[in-house]
Amino acid sequence: DVKVTQSSRYLVKRxxxxxxxxxxxxxxxxxxxxxxxxxxxxxxxxxxxxDVKMKEKGDIPEGYSVSREKKERFxxxxxxxxxxxxxxxxxxxxxxxxxxxxxxxxxxLTVV
Amino acid sequence: xxxxxxDPGPFNVPEGATVAFNCTYSNxxxxxxxxxxxxxxxxxxxxxxxxxxxxxxxxxxxxxxRASQYISLLIRDSKLSDSATYLCVVTLSDDMRxxxxxxxxxxx
Numbered sequence: 163d164v165k166v167t168q169s170s171r172y173l174v175k176r177x178x179x180x181x182x183x184x185x186x187x188x189x190x191x192x193x194x195x196x197x198x199x200x201x202x203x204x205x206x207x208x209x210x211x212x213d214v215k216m217k218e219k220g221d222i223p224e225g226y227s228v229s230r231e232k233k234e235r236f237x238x239x240x241x242x243x244x245x246x247x248x249x250x251x252x253x254x255x256x257x258x259x260x261x262x263x264x265x266x267x268x269x270x271l272t273v274v
Numbered sequence: 275x276x277x278x279x280x281d282p283g284p285f286n287v288p289e290g291a292t293v294a295f296n297c298t299y300s301n302x303x304x305x306x307x308x309x310x311x312x313x314x315x316x317x318x319x320x321x322x323x324x325x326x327x328x329x330x331x332x333x334x335x336x337x338x339x340r341a342s343q344y345i346s347l348l349i350r351d352s353k354l355s356d357s358a359t360y361l362c363v364v365t366l367s368d369d370m371r372x373x374x375x376x377x378x379x380x381x382x
Contacts, residue, residue, distance in 0.1 A: 193368065202282075204374030205318075205361070212368060252317055259367045260306035265317035 164189055168253050168266035175273050181240040183269050185253030194236035195254040195263070196220075196228060205252065211236055212258075243273045277301060278364050280373035287380055291352045295376045297362030298344045307338055307345045308363040312375065318361055321347075352380045 169184040187194065195210040197220075207220030209228040217228050225247060229237045236255075240247055253266040280297045287293050307324035322329065324336040324345050335348040345362055359375040 195370075197372075202374065205372040207370075210368070218368075250315075260365055262308065262320050262323070263363070263370060265319070268315075268317050 164264045166253055166255055166264050166266040168251075168269050170269050171267065172270045173272070175240075175243045175271065177244060177273055179243050179273075181243050181271065181273075183238040183240075183251055183253070183271070185236045185238070185266055186234050187236075187253075187255040187264070188234065189255065189257075189264070190233065191255035191264075192233075192258050193256045194230065195256075196226075196236065196238045197252045197254065198222070198249040199252060199268075200249050208238065208251075240271075243271075245273050247271065248273045278362060278371045278373040280360075280362055280376045282374060282376060284377040284379055287352055287378070289352055289354060289380055289382055291380075292348065292350050293352055293378060294349075295347045295360055295362075295378075296344050297346070297364075297373050298342075299362075299364040299371070300343070301364070301366055302340075302343060304343075304364045304366050306365040307336075308365075309334075309336055309345075309347050310361040310363060310372075312359045312361055314358075321360070349378075352378075354380050354382065356380050 166187045196208045197205045211217045211230040227239045251269045256263040309321040310318040311321045312318040328337040333350045359377045361375045362373040
């Protein structure tokens, strides 16, 4: 069965803290994604990666960075968390273009 | 204009009703299309892919109209358990675009 695992489900962080969100997939997928989802705005792509050590900016990369050192792991980093980064973060993966995308369960981040 | 647009709803329907959602997309070169279902505070999950010839899975029928650039989802004989938000997804190569979702509530 397909599995995308996000290590932290619920986090509360203070403004200015560095935040790491980890994501692991066990399907040998090439592509991995980080989205955030906010009410009324839908899913917005932050970054994606189509190979190890490769990354591409999505629609809203500002304030975020990513790391993909191994094929199965894709990390999202908030260098200095701000209150407007309070959101639900979804990691996803797929085999490649046009293929089904599978999501992790989501990480709910609150920045206070 | 948004790249992928959906009527946000909410659609409130009684059990047993038939309900249809549309999703329009702006890029005529789009290649693949999907419908996802998302329950409250959960992740989106694939409901069905949408093929050019249309496809059916039980009570659910998906269709693609390339000329008018929209996809549709029809749910027949609605169940209480169909209550969720339905997201359409349109892809072009590695670029996947999600609609904001249509919320459906099925009532007894």
